[in-house]
Amino acid sequence: MEFCIGSCAKIDEVGWARQAEDLGASHFGVGEGPLLFSDPYQYLALAARETSTIKLGTWVTNPLTRIPPVTANSIATLNALAPGRTFLGIGTANNALRSMGHRPATIHELDTALDTTRGLLAGERVTQDWLGQRREIEFLDKQGHWYNLDDPIDVWMSAGGPRGFAVAAKHADYMTYCLGPNPEMIGVVRRELDKAVAEAGRPPGSVKLVALSWFYRLRDGETWEDGIDNGFGSGPISSCITNAGFMNAHVDELGEGIVKASTDAATAYIGDPTAADAPHYLETWAKYLRGLDPVHRPLITKELVDYWCLYGSPDDLLEKTQLMREAGCDMVSVFLSNPFTATRDIADIGSSILARV
Template sequence: MEFCIGTCAKIDQIGLAKQAEDVGASHFGVGEGPLLFSDPYQYLALAARDTSTIKLGTWVTNPLTRIAPVTANSIATLNALAPGRTFLGIGTANNALRSMGNRPATLSELDTALDIARGLLAGRRVTQTWLGQEREIEFLDKNGHWYNLEDPVEVWMSAGGPKGLAIAAKHADYMTYCLGPNPDMIGVVRRELDKAVAEAGRPPGSVKLVALSWFYQLRDGETWEDGIDKGFGSGPISSCITNAGFMNDHVDELGEPIVKASAEAAMAYLGDPTAPDAPHYLEVWAKYLRGLDPVHRPLITKELVDYWCLYGTPDQLLEKTQLMRDAGCDMVSVFLSNPFTAERDIADIGSSILARA
């Protein structure tokens, strides 16, 4: 079973990548947030030396905090350390840009960056417009002394809505979507992705659908509330934020209650930046993916946890994972939103899901 484990890039937790490999995960990724986490490429470079089979990559970077040639170089350099097991995960950026008080990248900026990065990684000369100048660029080492352009790099994309799906259908090998064990939501995303792939002229199945969930294994006597308090914390709100627009477009199929609940949680988290008493954006993001911020506890209802999270007993976790695959996901993944419990969670994923799949 292909299964991806992701977490925050915490530079003194390089061992998590090896642990993920040992429990049977096929992919391991770390997020990028210049003001939030350790640098992902330093983390992945060290992880490459400690692992031998698991695929490693950014989950996710974006087109703005690093320009496309820099991203391509970083990935090609990682590909020299981990030949053939490197992937480039990229999106418009939720946390990385918002935590600096800036807007996320536009889909047009993402599309352009992928054109450039993929062209460079394929060894081609491409045209880039930067600093008001249009210039041809290419990797200047053709002999592989400095980076690896020979082994293919998988492209993973994270962006929602019709335009995001169209860009994924054009560029990606994998499309990541925040999804839980709900077959209705999975079915809608699967259908729309397959439609976009067909319209892009690519063969059916060219873009694999990766479900990104939030994880917690319940112990004896624990309930869904323990999953929040001891596990994924504020993570499920990220699913609400990234899916609000897409869900609203498909409210007739998904149902107004969950669409409304997800939108309200997202709005309550982000707040109204124009309000006189609005918190500073640095305050909003200061506790992002560090477990549970007590301020967010009232926002995370059982309805949202059931919809967006992969949680339960070992048997329930295995059952939900299979449900997600049967509903149309090519890969199930989890992002461990609390780095301080990641080692425990990876062990649980291994014993409850991967060892029994």
């Protein structure tokens, strides 16, 4: 079974990738945030040297903090260290841009960047508009001395909404979407993705759906509250933020209750940046993916935890994983929202899920 584990890039914790490989995960990805985490490509280069089978990639980079030729070079260089087991995860960016006080990339910018990046990785000469100039570019090493363009590099795309689905259907091999063990939500996303793939003229199943969930294995006597306090923290609110627009567009199918609950949590988390007492964006992001920020604790209800999180006893975790696959997910993934408990959580994923499928 394909299963991906993701984390923030933490340069002194390359052992996470090796641990994930040893326990049977098929993919390991690291996030990018220039002001937040270690550099992902330095992490992945080290991880490539310490692993042999697991696929490694960005989860995710974006088209603004790194222009397409730089992204193409970085991932092709990694592909020289880990031939055939490299993937490029890319999206519009949330934390990477917002933590610097800037907007994320537009869907058009992402689409254009992927046209350039995929063309370069295919060894083509492409045209790039940059700095007000339109120029032809291509990789100049035709012998493979400096990077690897021979082994294929899968593209993973993270973006929601109709335009995001269309770009994923055009470019991606995998589309990552924040999903929990809810068949209705998974079914709607699966249907919309398949529709976009058909409209893009690609064969059915060309784009695999990867569910991104937040994880915690409950110990004896623990409850859902312990999952928040000791595990995924504010993770489910991130799912609310990324899904609010899509859910409101499909409220008739998903139900007004969960759509309103998710929208309200997202709104409360982000707040009004124009308000006079709004916190500075650097303060807002200072505790991102570092465990639970107590300020957010009242926003995370059992309804949201049940909807967005993969949590419970080992039997619960296995059952929910199987449910998600049966509902339409080609791959289940977990992003570890707390680097201080990542080693524990990877071990729990291994014993509760990967060793039992």
